[in-house]
Amino acid sequence: MTRFVVVPQWQGSPAARAMLLVDGADAIAGDLPRTATTRVEVPAEAGESLETGIRRFSALTRVADALTAVLATDDEPALVIGGDCGVAVPAIAHAAAAHPTLAVVWFDAHGDLHTPETSPSGAFGGMALRATWAATPVPGSGALALDRAVLVGARDLDVAEAAYLATSGLHTIDVDAAADPAALVEAVAATGAEAIYIHVDLDVLDPAVLTAVALPTPFGLTLEQLTAAIAAARARLPLVGSSISGFVPASPAAAADDLGTILRIVGALA
Numbered sequence: 469m470t471r472f473v474v475v476p477q478w479q480g481s482p483a484a485r486a487m488l489l490v491d492g493a494d495a496i497a498g499d500l501p502r503t504a505t506t507r508v509e510v511p512a513e514a515g516e517s518l519e520t521g522i523r524r525f526s527a528l529t530r531v532a533d534a535l536t537a538v539l540a541t542d543d544e545p546a547l548v549i550g551g552d553c554g555v556a557v558p559a560i561a562h563a564a565a566a567h568p569t570l571a572v573v574w575f576d577a578h579g580d581l582h583t584p585e586t587s588p589s590g591a592f593g594g595m596a597l598r599a600t601w602a603a604t605p606v607p608g609s610g611a612l613a614l615d616r617a618v619l620v621g622a623r624d625l626d627v628a629e630a631a632y633l634a635t636s637g638l639h640t641i642d643v644d645a646a647a648d649p650a651a652l653v654e655a656v657a658a659t660g661a662e663a664i665y666i667h668v669d670l671d672v673l674d675p676a677v678l679t680a681v682a683l684p685t686p687f688g689l690t691l692e693q694l695t696a697a698i699a700a701a702r703a704r705l706p707l708v709g710s711s712i713s714g715f716v717p718a719s720p721a722a723a724a725d726d727l728g729t730i731l732r733i734v735g736a737l738a
Contacts, residue, residue, distance in 0.1 A: 470738040472505040473538055473548045477531050479515055479524035480554030482591035483682030485716050489551050492715030495723035496549050499731055508534045520605045521584025522592050532558040532607040547737050550713035553580055553596040556667045558608030560600050563665045563709035571616040571661030572600060573701055575694065576669040577685035579622050579629040586628035614638060616659040620646050621672040624685045647693050649700030656704055663708045664701055668733055670714040680717045680726050691729055698736040710737040
């Protein structure tokens with residue numbers, strides 16, 4: 469049985485509309501079973517960088533510690549509802565502690581491959597995937613092996629991210645290849661992992677499918693392609709944790725328009 473952990477963190481997002489992530493997480497939470505749902509309270513204040521190069525670092529640390537504590541209360545797999553992509557980092561660390569050969573499948577239109585030194589914004593969301601194997605001051609960083617990460621659907625990389633990707637050896641699957649679920653199954657199998665964690669930033673979808681994301685990027689996955697890829701990966705290895713991030717509805721009415729799509733993704737992961 470899947471449990472749901474709602475983490476309306478906005479402090480890691482580089483977007484001007486970052487606080488709408490709170491509304492997005494709350495909108496999704498409204499359709500989740502209450503008895504299986506826990507909410508992690510996120511500080512109202514932005515937080516301070518504390519000379520880390522990570523904007524709002526102090527708030528991010530508090531949330532990461534609180535999320536880790538909630539996840540530790542139960543052995544059941546958790547679906548974490550963000551918030552920004554940073555919520556996946558402590559959740560992946562929790563899963564990796566129980567499954568040392570864990571693989572992570574990261575669906576995202578963006579690389580999230582920055583470091584505090586390369587990031588133009590200092591936003592941790594833009595560092596989140598790389599932080600899963602490269603230690604940062606944020607709790608949970610560095611828990612994953614690079615060769616067990618698979619980035620799917622990325623099509624908008626900054627120069628520093630593209631340069632890193634060219635030499636890092638990170639396994640990537642572009643949108644065209646992701647249309648065939650077998651490509652993801654092959655990539656996951658090649659990691660040698662015995663369990664998987666799946667993270668979905670909703671901007672991996674084409675804007676024609678879902679528009680309420682902070683940084684919509686054309687030429688993304690269809691909903692059917694995304695859910696088919698998730699199902700294929702789950703058929704290959706047990707899913708021991710997952711997360712969804714990036715829902716920024718402009719209004720309650722706009723949230724309602726997209727919730728059907730998002731709940732299908734929730735269903736694929738739960």
